[in-house]
Amino acid sequence: MISENNNGKTDNTILIGDFGSQVVQLIANRCRKAGAYSQIVPANLLLEKAREIKPAGIIISGGPASVYEKGAPTVDRAIFDLGIPILAICYGHQLVGHLLGGKVIPGQGEYGYREIQTLNVKGTLFEGLPEKIITWMSHGDQAVELPPGFETIAKSETCPIAATINREKKIITVQFHPEVEHTRHGQEMINYFLRQICQTAGKWTMSSFKDRAIKEIREQLGKKDYVLVGVSGGVDSSTLSVLSSLAVGKRAISVFVSNGLLRKNEEIEVPAYLQKAGVKVETVDAEDLFLFRLAGVIDPEEKRKIIGATFIEVFEKKAKEIEAERGIKINFLGQGTLYPDVIESTSAHGGPTARIKSHHNVGGLPEKMGLKLIEPFREIFKDEVRQLAQELNLPKEIWARHPHPGPGQAIRCMGEVTREKLATLKEVDAIFMEELHESGKYYEVGQAFAVLTGNKSVGVVGDGRAYDYVVALRSVDTTVYMTAEVSDLGHDFLCRVANRIINEVKGVGRAVYDITSKPPGTIEWE
Numbered sequence: 001m002i003s004e005n006n007n008g009k010t011d012n013t014i015l016i017g018d019f020g021s022q023v024v025q026l027i028a029n030r031c032r033k034a035g036a037y038s039q040i041v042p043a044n045l046l047l048e049k050a051r052e053i054k055p056a057g058i059i060i061s062g063g064p065a066s067v068y069e070k071g072a073p074t075v076d077r078a079i080f081d082l083g084i085p086i087l088a089i090c091y092g093h094q095l096v097g098h099l100l101g102g103k104v105i106p107g108q109g110e111y112g113y114r115e116i117q118t119l120n121v122k123g124t125l126f127e128g129l130p131e132k133i134i135t136w137m138s139h140g141d142q143a144v145e146l147p148p149g150f151e152t153i154a155k156s157e158t159c160p161i162a163a164t165i166n167r168e169k170k171i172i173t174v175q176f177h178p179e180v181e182h183t184r185h186g187q188e189m190i191n192y193f194l195r196q197i198c199q200t201a202g203k204w205t206m207s208s209f210k211d212r213a214i215k216e217i218r219e220q221l222g223k224k225d226y227v228l229v230g231v232s233g234g235v236d237s238s239t240l241s242v243l244s245s246l247a248v249g250k251r252a253i254s255v256f257v258s259n260g261l262l263r264k265n266e267e268i269e270v271p272a273y274l275q276k277a278g279v280k281v282e283t284v285d286a287e288d289l290f291l292f293r294l295a296g297v298i299d300p301e302e303k304r305k306i307i308g309a310t311f312i313e314v315f316e317k318k319a320k321e322i323e324a325e326r327g328i329k330i331n332f333l334g335q336g337t338l339y340p341d342v343i344e345s346t347s348a349h350g351g352p353t354a355r356i357k358s359h360h361n362v363g364g365l366p367e368k369m370g371l372k373l374i375e376p377f378r379e380i381f382k383d384e385v386r387q388l389a390q391e392l393n394l395p396k397e398i399w400a401r402h403p404h405p406g407p408g409q410a411i412r413c414m415g416e417v418t419r420e421k422l423a424t425l426k427e428v429d430a431i432f433m434e435e436l437h438e439s440g441k442y443y444e445v446g447q448a449f450a451v452l453t454g455n456k457s458v459g460v461v462g463d464g465r466a467y468d469y470v471v472a473l474r475s476v477d478t479t480v481y482m483t484a485e486v487s488d489l490g491h492d493f494l495c496r497v498a499n500r501i502i503n504e505v506k507g508v509g510r511a512v513y514d515i516t517s518k519p520p521g522t523i524e525w526e
């Protein structure tokens with residue numbers, strides 16, 4: 001994955017230290033968009049790995065800790081003497097200042113959008129950018145004194161040292177998060193660091209990733225093993241199905257589980273789309289089993305774990321049936337797990353990342369499994385999978401399809417999951433999607449869906465009192481799904497959708513629109 005840079009050196013990798021940030025992989029995503037291959041390592045291995053691979057640059061991530069906490073993640077000061085350019089973000093900004101002789105004070109944090117004013121911009125991330133930039137801040141502590149050799153290159157009304165540089169050592173620190181979509185010109189800042197300061201060539205592409213992923217699948221399977229690829233209907237599993245088929249041909253067996261938790265008509269549409277892409281899909285009808293297991297369950301974490309375990313049970317049973325029928329051996333299960341699934345369920349790189357929720361295909365998996373996992377997408381994002389899908393010539397119906405969570409409508413149906421509630425939710429969601437398509441908005445937004453809340457509301461139908469379900473509509477603009485902004489769908493559009501839902505779907509009496517960004521909310525409600 002290492003390519004030559006402009007100086008002819010094979011040091012085009014950017015090494016990213018994971019200090020516990022929920023969005024550390026966004027940094028890798030930004031680097032890849034700039035054409036630089038990036039690798040994430042735990043904070044405690046950063047110096048060792050830097051000495052081993054001699055990267056073109058190092059990025060120190062943010063994190064939830066305070067530099068004064070006992071056991072807070074840190075790095076050996078020797079890393080600053082390697083002669084490798086360093087970009088330190090948020091907690092990294094504070095850590096660099098703390099380690100090199102500056103001063104950090106606790107409890108002076110800020111959260112959300114903040115405008116910074118740039119200073120002395122020549123040779124910094126801000127060269128060529130506006131003097132004032134909207135950024136995203138999320139920190140508890142704050143640097144108040146510079147270490148020797150550093151100068152301030154940005155400030156805000158509440159943060160006098162918002163960014164610093166040591167020009168001699170090529171160390172830049174920023175209190176805000178340039179990696180998130182909320183920060184304006186964030187990609188341009190990272191591009192400048194990579195191209196101008198690290199001198200990377202910018203030649204890494206998703207085609208490179210495709211070649212590596214195919215090689216890894218072949219190496220994991222060897223020459224005889226088969227892999228059962230779990231297909232859920234989303235772009236991730238569908239892309240993995242095609243990629244696996246390309247890697248090992250008929251030794252990749254795609255299995256679609258119809259579990260009753262899908263969007264309307266997906267059990268028909270998904271196999272048909274993949275058939276067009278040249279992949280034969282075997283369907284298992286497991287709706288009764290999934291709904292039986294979910295009966296009476298209200299807690300969303302329990303739902304996820306039940307669904308994860310039931311998927312594995314169904315896949316393992318199907319694998320044994322195929323083995324008996326065809327006289328083959330299936331030792332592997334392929335999953336389209338993405339990095340947001342991993343980072344919200346557990347730390348992917350041994351860093352001190354906090355768990356947000358279990359995902360059915362990560363934190364929701366049973367401890368003991370008969371099949372070993374193949375997950376070539378677990379370190380990339382949704383937008384990168386979409387790029388890969390296009391590299392593989394998949395139809396737009398697959399690569400541009402809105403994401404659907406692995407637990408499906410179970411986590412969009414608040415409270416207990418029943419057939420009746422699912423049927424109502426599917427109709428509401430279908431109307432929302434139909435209106436998005438007809439208005440031309442479907443492919444403009446990142447993800448949209450409906451939620452059947454656990455609440456009912458009083459209404460008036462004719463001259464009588466009604467007491468029916470409240471549904472919530474949710475639409476967000478995002479490409480990486482670790483952060484997201486609320487979609488501005490327009491008042492008239494939302495009124496039209498709400499009117500259709502209440503008139504056409506029995507049992508629904510009120511519709512609301514969710515205007516929560518991520519963070520602080522997650523995209524899904526459960």
